[in-house]
Amino acid sequence: MMQEAHPIEEFTRKGMIPHIWCNGCGNGIILSEFLRALRELNYDMNKIVIVSGIGCIGRISGYINADAFHTTHGRPIAFAVGVKATRPDLKVVVISGDGDLFSIGGNHFIHAARRNIDMTVICSNNFNYGMTGGQSGPTSPLEAYTTTTPYGNIEHPFNLVHLAAGSGAVYVARWTTIHIRLLRESIKKALKKRGFTFIEVLSPCPEQYGRRNRMPKPMDSMLWFKERSVIRHHINPLEAEITPNEIVVGEFVDTEKPEFTDLLQQQVQSIQMKLEKEGKLTNVPL
Amino acid sequence: MSPPRTPLSPAQKLKIAEVEILVINDRCKGCGFCIELCPKHVLDYETRLNIRGAHPPYVKTEGCVGCGVCEEICPEMAIFMKIKEKEK
Amino acid sequence: MRRDIITGVYFALGDVACAEGAIAAGCRFFGGYPITPATEVAEHMAKRLPEVGGVYLQMEDEIASMAAVIGASYSGVKSMTSTSGPGFSLMQENIGLAVMTETPCVIVNVMRGGPSTGQPTKTGQQDVMQAKWGSHGDYEIIAFAPSSVQEMFDLTIQAFNISEEFRCPAFIMADEVVGHLRERLKIPKPEDIHLTERKKPKELPQSYAPFRPDRDLIPPMACFGEGYRFYATGLTHDETGHPQTDSAEEQTKLVQRLCEKIRRNRDRIVRVERITLDDAKVCVIAYGSVARSALAAVNRARRQGLKVGLLRLITLWPFAEKEIEEIADEVDGIIVAEMNCGQIVREVERRADHRKITFLPKLGEDPHTPEEILAQIRRVAR
Numbered sequence: 236m237m238q239e240a241h242p243i244e245e246f247t248r249k250g251m252i253p254h255i256w257c258n259g260c261g262n263g264i265i266l267s268e269f270l271r272a273l274r275e276l277n278y279d280m281n282k283i284v285i286v287s288g289i290g291c292i293g294r295i296s297g298y299i300n301a302d303a304f305h306t307t308h309g310r311p312i313a314f315a316v317g318v319k320a321t322r323p324d325l326k327v328v329v330i331s332g333d334g335d336l337f338s339i340g341g342n343h344f345i346h347a348a349r350r351n352i353d354m355t356v357i358c359s360n361n362f363n364y365g366m367t368g369g370q371s372g373p374t375s376p377l378e379a380y381t382t383t384t385p386y387g388n389i390e391h392p393f394n395l396v397h398l399a400a401g402s403g404a405v406y407v408a409r410w411t412t413i414h415i416r417l418l419r420e421s422i423k424k425a426l427k428k429r430g431f432t433f434i435e436v437l438s439p440c441p442e443q444y445g446r447r448n449r450m451p452k453p454m455d456s457m458l459w460f461k462e463r464s465v466i467r468h469h470i471n472p473l474e475a476e477i478t479p480n481e482i483v484v485g486e487f488v489d490t491e492k493p494e495f496t497d498l499l500q501q502q503v504q505s506i507q508m509k510l511e512k513e514g515k516l517t518n519v520p521l
Numbered sequence: 522m523s524p525p526r527t528p529l530s531p532a533q534k535l536k537i538a539e540v541e542i543l544v545i546n547d548r549c550k551g552c553g554f555c556i557e558l559c560p561k562h563v564l565d566y567e568t569r570l571n572i573r574g575a576h577p578p579y580v581k582t583e584g585c586v587g588c589g590v591c592e593e594i595c596p597e598m599a600i601f602m603k604i605k606e607k608e609k
Numbered sequence: 610m611r612r613d614i615i616t617g618v619y620f621a622l623g624d625v626a627c628a629e630g631a632i633a634a635g636c637r638f639f640g641g642y643p644i645t646p647a648t649e650v651a652e653h654m655a656k657r658l659p660e661v662g663g664v665y666l667q668m669e670d671e672i673a674s675m676a677a678v679i680g681a682s683y684s685g686v687k688s689m690t691s692t693s694g695p696g697f698s699l700m701q702e703n704i705g706l707a708v709m710t711e712t713p714c715v716i717v718n719v720m721r722g723g724p725s726t727g728q729p730t731k732t733g734q735q736d737v738m739q740a741k742w743g744s745h746g747d748y749e750i751i752a753f754a755p756s757s758v759q760e761m762f763d764l765t766i767q768a769f770n771i772s773e774e775f776r777c778p779a780f781i782m783a784d785e786v787v788g789h790l791r792e793r794l795k796i797p798k799p800e801d802i803h804l805t806e807r808k809k810p811k812e813l814p815q816s817y818a819p820f821r822p823d824r825d826l827i828p829p830m831a832c833f834g835e836g837y838r839f840y841a842t843g844l845t846h847d848e849t850g851h852p853q854t855d856s857a858e859e860q861t862k863l864v865q866r867l868c869e870k871i872r873r874n875r876d877r878i879v880r881v882e883r884i885t886l887d888d889a890k891v892c893v894i895a896y897g898s899v900a901r902s903a904l905a906a907v908n909r910a911r912r913q914g915l916k917v918g919l920l921r922l923i924t925l926w927p928f929a930e931k932e933i934e935e936i937a938d939e940v941d942g943i944i945v946a947e948m949n950c951g952q953i954v955r956e957v958e959r960r961a962d963h964r965k966i967t968f969l970p971k972l973g974e975d976p977h978t979p980e981e982i983l984a985q986i987r988r989v990a991r
Contacts (some may be wrong), residue, residue, distance in 0.1 A: 239543060241598040245974040248840070250768040251851070252598055257574070258550035271593070277573025281836040286680075297840055297851060304683060305842035306676060313673035317680025317832060321663045325684070325834045341674075366918040383555040413558075430773050453552040484880050499664065506659045507842070516612045519656040521629065521794070 248300050255294060259453020261438025262292050265359055268415060269330070270299065270334040272368040274420040283326045288335035291366045292359035292438075295330050298445055305436070309339030312347045315354055323353070326426065330361040331362040331485035337393055341373070348402035348431045350497040353433045355425045358395060361440035365407075367441030376477065380447040389421040392477070395435045399471035400488045407488035409475065411437040411460035414484060421486065430494045437482065438446035540587035541603040548599035551575025555586035555600050556590050564591065613661045614643075614799045621794040623761045624649035624691075625785045627717055629690050629796060630765030635804055636661035636715070637686040639959035640677035641814075642670055642696060645729040646785040647719040648870035650691035665875045675703035675716075682712045683841070685832035687769055691717035693785075694736055695726060697743070704778055705744035706843045708867060711776035711820070711828065713807055715768045718780060719788035722973070729751055731974050734897055734948040739927045743894040745786040747864055750920030751878055752780035752926040754896040758792035766921070770805035771878065775871055776827055782925055784876065784948070786898035786976060815836060821848040826870035886912055886918030891942040891990050894933070894957060898976045899946050906982035915990050924940045928956045942989035946977050 240443075244252060247270070250257040273280070280301050286482040287296040289308035295505035306314045311329045316382060319327045336344055336358050347354070363381050369386050373393065379388045394413045398406045406428050410418040425432035439445060439456030450456050460482065468476070469483040475483045510518065540564045542564075548555040550573055566576035578591070578600060592601040612635045621629070626858075628650050631639075637656040639654040642753075655665040668674040674690045678850040681688040692700065697718045722728030723735045736743075740752045751771050753764040765781055772779035781891070810817050810829040822828045828848075833839035844852040845860050853859035871878065884907060886892060888944055896902035900921045921934055922929055933956075937943065943961055945954040946969040954968045968986050971977045 241601050242592075244598060247598075249812065253548050254597075256596065257555075260596060263598070267593065267596070267598065281838065282834055294852075297842070301836075302842045304680075304710075305840070307702050307843055308678075310672065310676040310703065310706075313668065314680035316666065316668070316673070317640055317682075318679030318684045320666055320677070321681040321686040321688075322684040322834055326962045342669050343673050346673070379555070388548040390663065412546065415590070419593075436608065436653050447875045450535070453554065454557050457554060464645065467964035469534070503659045503662060509664065510612065510660060511610075514610075516610065516615050517660055519617075519653070519660065521625055 237245045241338065242304050243274065246273060246300055247298050252300050254298055256291060257442045259439055259441040259456070261361065262295065262359055262435070264412040264415065265292070265330070265357065265438065267437055268300060268419045269357065269422055271427065276423055276426060277420075278326060281322065283314070283328065285357045286315045286318070286329045288331040288340060289366070290332035290335045291357070292330060292332045292362070293335065299504075307312055308419065309335050310343065311335070312343040312356065313342060316347055316352055319354055319496060320499065323500065327354040328426070329354060329356045331380055332357065332362045332365070333358055333362070333374040337395065341491050345398070345402040348399060348404045348433070350429045350495045351403055351405060351492050353429055353431070355434070356435070357422070359434050359438045360395065360436045361438045363444040364439060364510070365440045365443045367370040370449060376479075381444070394476055396475040396487050398512055399433040403431070403492070404488060405431045405492050406432035407472065408433070409435040409437070409484045411464055411482065411484060412439065413457050414464070415461040430492060437477070448516045449516070456520055532542065539605045540585055541599055542585060542591065543603060544577055544579065545599045546577045547572045548597045549575050549577035550597055551577070552596065554594045554596070558594055560588060561589055565578055611799065612798060614802060616796050616798050619794045619796065620791055621758055621975060622649055623758045623783065623790045623792075624719065626758045626761040626794045627691070627765050627783065628653035629779060631715065631769065632657055632661055632663070632760035632803055634687065634766040634769035635739045635850045636687045636689050636769060638666070638678070638681035639663070639690065640668050640681065640688065640698070640748075640958065641690045642668055642675045644693045644696045645758070646788050647691040647693050647717060650717055650719070656974070664792060667671065667928060670925055671699035672703060675700040676708070679710065679712045680712050682714050683710075683832055686714070687773070689715040689717065690742065690831065690930050691719065693719050693721045693729070694723045695750040697739065698738055698812050701782045703742040705746055705748070707778045708744070708748045708750065709843045710841045711830070711867070712778055712972075713772040715765065715772055716778055716780050717765070718782050720782060722782040725924075725959050726963050730785070732948060732976060733896060733972070734899065734952070737782055737925055737949070738952045740782055745953060747868065748974050749772060749868045749935045750778055750926055751775065752782050752924065753783050754922060755787055756897055757787065758790055758794050758899045761787060762794055762796065766802065766804070768894065770803070773805045773807045774827075775874070776807065776830060782897070782920065784897045810837065814990055818848040820846060822866060822870070826866050826873070827927065832886065854986050871927060873940045877926060879927055879929050879932065880923040881929050881932050882923060884919040886936065888916055889918030890916045890940055891944065891986055892918050892920055892936050892940045893944045893946060893982060893986065894922065894953070895946045896925060896953065899948060902977045902979045903946055905979035906986060908985055908988075909979060910986045915986060917990065922990070925953065930960050933957055933960040937965065941965060944985050944989055945980070946971070946982055946985075948972060
């Protein structure tokens with residue numbers, strides 16, 4: 236029996252590992268790489284808030300040894316906006332799934348990106364709703380089989396990179412769970428960058444998605460990622476697509492834009508200074 | 522993404538990692554990522570089953586270069602490296 | 610120079626008085642969405658919060674508003690939102706999250722004519738049951754019904770205090786009349802305003818369990834960034850905050866405690882106003898803007914020699930069961946006047962002989978006139 240602890244375990248909550256995710260689920264890799272990124276950045280773990288929504292990946296907030304909150308379905312970003320706006324000194328990270336962030340939660344995503352509020356959103360994209368048994372979602376590929384598309388999916392999926400870029404995110408990247416180190420570097424970059432940063436991580440779901448789409452074994456999905464991924468940094472987000480023949484990964488947006496809490500703070504300060512100068516309690520008539 | 526490689530000059534000291542691979546057997550769920558994706562193919566499936574009904578990995582042959590892929594690709598925190606650095 | 614309590618006498622709008630009450634109570638986060646007739650609360654908060662160093666966030670919808678309010682409250686900041694019927698419906702799921710995660714917060718519903726889009730600019734009292742039962746699951750909340758601009762100020766402070774004490778959402782169930790009325794508002798001196806803060810943990814992070822209650826059934830509340838690294842979820846959870854989705858015992862323990870922490874304190878929480886009830890033979894029960902007409906009607910009836918009194922409900926939930934029971938035995942007739950098809954009257958019927966009760970509904974533009982209520986009093990008093 237091994238006496239030694241796994242090197243990244245100290246960043247997890249005591250007694251919570253091993254996690255509940257299935258054999259071959261990519262969420263465990265996302266958890267590990269995220270924790271490694273935190274370790275390398277040497278963040279004060281008392282000043283980080285992890286927010287997650289409903290779905291398999293939503294359980295991640297229970298495994299990380301930091302302040303964490305598990306919201307209702309689709310709402311982690313809205314919750315996180317409330318946190319960051321009132322405590323801009325805290326680092327806020329939202330980790331959730333493709334359905335939670337882009338189906339029910341789609342509205343909150345685009346508005347938080349539009350505001351460019353300083354937070355990092357990591358999407359575990361496994362192409363279906365795994366937790367509830369494998370229904371289709373907004374990222375299910377055309378023709379994919381899921382429990383609610385038993386004859387093949389006839390809906391076009393989102394291009395999340397394009398959606399994030401179009402909504403105003405200042406950093407957008409896509410990786411898969413096989414791009415372990417590139418993913419980790421990307422997470423570090425996203426965490427350090429000021430503004431709304433987004434990383435899409437394609438993740439295997441052998442039990443639900445894989446099994447119904449000719450990838451029943453965990454390695455099947457990983458081989459799909461390995462063989463079909465192609466890195467094309469900074470191409471037009473519209474062209475950064477996931478098609479049957481290739482998965483375009485890389486970094487696609489890396490810009491600067493005034494950040495929401497900075498603008499808020501500036502405005503509040505100038506209003507208060509004006510009141511100080513005028514010696515008034517308020518400039519607002521009742 | 523990674524910095525450009527500079528050629529080693531003979532004057533520079535070579536660091537070779539001496540690595541031990543440790544497996545937390547009962548955590549393994551048998552995905553096979555470490556075994557299949559090890560670039561040096563040093564891992565293989567044990568014949569016995571662990572408590573989860575999976576065949577955990579073990580180091581079958583020599584040749585591990587301490588790349589760390591097995592540790593990072595494992596979703597279960599079930600396998601990791603212990604590095605001892607030596608200067609040559 | 611403290612800018613949050615602007616002591617003085619004003620001629621103010623109800624919605625504005627509510628916003629000033631919130632700021633006086635220490636509210637420093639408002640997350641909301643415009644909706645008639647509550648928009649003025651948001652607009653006033655947008656102007657005043659920066660002056661007191663607070664944050665106004667106009668969220669993309671009411672669902673996001675409620676989520677942001679919970680996030681801000683868990684960040685250690687007193688938080689609120691304001692809305693009306695349609696927005697109130699949207700907020701219900703996250704109100705349930707606030708209940709389950711024991712989040713102190715205040716929700717203002719300036720009620721209007723419903724259902725659905727209804728009559729946005731007209732008053733109503735159709736959401737009072739929804740305040741108690743609107744979200745799924747079994748739970749208790751605390752709701753107030755202001756009847757005047759002064760109460761919009763005072764009861765909002767009470768709502769913040771009570772939500773901080775009991776770690777539950779508190780509701781201001783105003784209506785469009787009270788919200789859009791202009792009346793005398795007295796904002797007291799800071800030393801005359803008493804505020805309650807949420808209980809903070811005394812123990813170190815290593816031994817802290819976020820949902821371990823004290824003897825009063827209320828757990829001390831750590832917030833983000835304080836070093837406690839706690840976990841909170843809307844799933845049924847144990848004292849450590851971690852999910853317990855298989856245990857009937859944990860479900861029973863948690864849901865019962867969430868209800869009991871309020872139920873066992875109902876004597877302290879429930880507030881009513883009794884007007885000329887001591888020797889009354891007829892009792893009128895009313896709340897919100899209708900209570901104003903009821904008061905006028907009762908006074909006129911008394912001048913005409915009728916032994917009538919008014920029981921004005923200041924809190925709607927927990928319901929004033931004991932108070933109704935006391936009256937029910939002493940009077941021969943009870944008139945319940947409300948602007949809906951029968952909501953609070955059902956609660957009254959549970960506690961009083963239904964043969965004594967007459968229901969006086971009104972839907973549409975204005976609350977009952979004093980004459981309408983007086984006419985009913987005369988009929989009952991005969």
